[in-house]
Amino acid sequence: MTQNIIIAGSGFAGLWSAISAARAIALAGRSGDIQVTMVSPSPNVGIRPRLYEAVIENMNPDIAALLDAVGVRHVAGLVETIDAAAKLITIAHRDGGWTTLPYDRFVLATGSRAFAPDLPGLHEYAFDVDTVERALQLDAHLKGLRDAPATAARNTAVIVGGGFTGLESATEMPDRLRAILGGDADIRVVIVDTAKEIGAELGAEAAPVIREALAECGVESRSAVRATAIDANGVTLSSGERIEASTVIWAAGMRANALAAQIPGEHDPLGRVVGDAFLHAPQADGIFVTGDTVKAATDDQGNFAVMSCQHALSLGRVAGHNAAAELVGLPLHPYSQPKYVTCLDLGPWGALYTEGWDRQVRLTRAEGKKVKQEINTVWIYPPAPDRDAVFAAANPDYVIVP
Ligand SMILES: Cc1cc2nc3c(=O)[nH]c(=O)nc-3n(C[C@H](O)[C@H](O)[C@H](O)COP(=O)(O)OP(=O)(O)OC[C@H]3O[C@@H](n4cnc5c(N)ncnc54)[C@H](O)[C@@H]3O)c2cc1C
Incomplete structure (x- = not known):
């Protein structure tokens, strides 16, 4: 009887789980009796790390041909329930229909979403760059400002959150608004964070570099404050300050x-x-967790994967391989990723590339930007649908003697 590996999600972790599982099955000569199925809304990978960029193009590459090439079936829909005891999932389809599928191994690779606390006006008035759809909504809004009366609010964008996504969005924004509203518009961009100083959470070496870039890009900072309410005309901060802003x-x-x-x-x-x-979910027989849905140790020094492509791409390969390995009798591969780097885009200033968990600054400005562009336009994209080349890249640090 055919056995089933089901992978929920077609992001970075889901894609590489599927390929790695297919590869292990092929290496064991079992392609005929184990089916790998990926479930997600559509056979596309949303390139989330690029969604802060000014031009939202090629951010959702199609992977249908790639899945075909490695023999993975795609089912369009959203996994709604996981019954870990019965080893069943239910899938909701766009047409209102439902499917129930049994699994022998299930890989959860459904990623993450923007944290949305219960803040007045957040859902109604705030934008985000969490998904391709949301990034397109922001883009349409910004372009629509061209037709709005030329007020200070129209010319102002406030970015709430001074982590990677907030910093990348903020440093891109002055030029992005100028391109829409005209070079002589009095543009104002403000980044707000609860940290004592913007960038402080990214490390002692990186923080002053980040502040230099913000200043050079013309981004104002508000630190040690949080947003307490958002409305159609701006944002109120815990300090009592009110910033009039259309965005x-x-x-x-x-x-x-x-x-x-x-x-x-x-x-x-x-x-x-x-x-x-x-990458087993230790309390759920037959379930693996990967990408942004797993907390996994990257080394034996007490470091853990963060929600990032860097980790999702490797976590995916390991989870998919192990899900298949258990069914075909190959050795399981432990997850290990001791090297940690970051590459933060800081708009026209350039980019900041760091190494190590303490984020030692290695490259800045144009040199950093070169690395960022390589990551954003090449490394994280799905490969061409060439079965042998894709399998060769699927689990490179694992040597299987066929
Ligand atoms: C603006 C932004 C900038 C970022 N910048 C960087 C960066 O510079 N570097 C970096 O390393 N990381 C960055 N990240 C983080 C990175 O994008 C995520 O960590 C990464 O996408 C996680 O990969 P994943 O495969 O686990 O999940 P995701 O990429 O989130 O993919 C999840 C998949 O699951 C699907 N899905 C969701 N729910 C269901 C369901 N119920 N059933 C079936 N399928 C479902 C989705 O459609 C999607 O296909 C950034 C994120 C954002 C939003």
């Missing part, structure tokens, strides 16, 4: 996709399932 962008952190809560076991404060070294 408020919410970038205050991420949380694991809600499905993670359906998986029994320990969860971290971000909602991620605490996985074991092989």
Whole structure:
């Protein structure tokens, strides 16, 4: 009887889980009796790390041909429920229909979403760059400002959250608004964060570099404050300050996709399932957790994967391989990713490339930007649908003797 590996999600982790699973099955000569199925709204990878950019193009590449090339079936829909005891999932389809599928192994790769606390006006008035659809909504709004009366609010954007997404959105915004509203418009961009100083959470070496870039891009900072309310005309801060702004962008952190809560076991404060070294959900037989839905140790020094492509791409390969390996009798591969780097785009200033968990500054400005462009336009994109080349890249640090 055919066995089933189901992978929920077609992001970075889901794609590489699917390829890695297919590869392990092929290496074991079992392609005929194990089906790998990916479930997601459509066979596309949303390139979330680029959604702060001014031009939203090629941000949702199609992977249908790639999945075909490696023998993975795609089912369009959203996984709604995971019954870990019965090893069943239910899928909701866009036409209102439902499917129930049994699994032998299930990989949760449904990623994360913007953290949305219960803040007055957040849902009604704030924009974000969390998904391609949301980034397109922001883009349409910004372009629509061209026809709005030339007030200070029209010319002002406030970015709430001084992490990676907030910083990238903020430093891009002055030029982006100028391109829409004209070079002589009096543009104002403000970034707001609860940290004592903007960038402080990104490390002692990186923080002053970030502040230099913000100043050079013309971005104002408000630190040690939080947004307390958002409305159609601006944002109110915990300091009592009111900033009139037609554009408020919410970038205050991420949380694991809600499905993670359906998986029994320990969860971290971000909602991620605490996985074991092989990315099992330890309390749920047959379930693996990967990408932004897992808290996994990257080394034996006490470091853990962060919600990032860098980690999702590797976590995906390991989870997919292990899901298949358990069915075909290959050794499981422990997840390990000791090297940690970051590359933060800082608009016209350039980009900041760091190495290590303490984020030692390695490259800045144009040199950093070159790395960022390579990451954003080449490294994170799905590969061409060439089965052999894709399999070769699917789990490069794992040597299987066929
Ligand atoms: C603006 C922005 C900038 C970023 N910048 C960087 C950066 O510079 N560097 C970096 O490393 N990381 C960055 N990140 C983080 C990075 O994008 C995520 O960590 C990464 O996308 C996680 O990959 P993933 O595969 O786990 O999840 P995702 O990429 O979120 O993919 C999740 C997939 O699951 C699908 N899905 C969701 N719910 C369901 C469901 N119920 N059923 C089935 N499918 C479902 C989605 O459609 C999607 O296909 C950024 C994120 C954002 C939003």
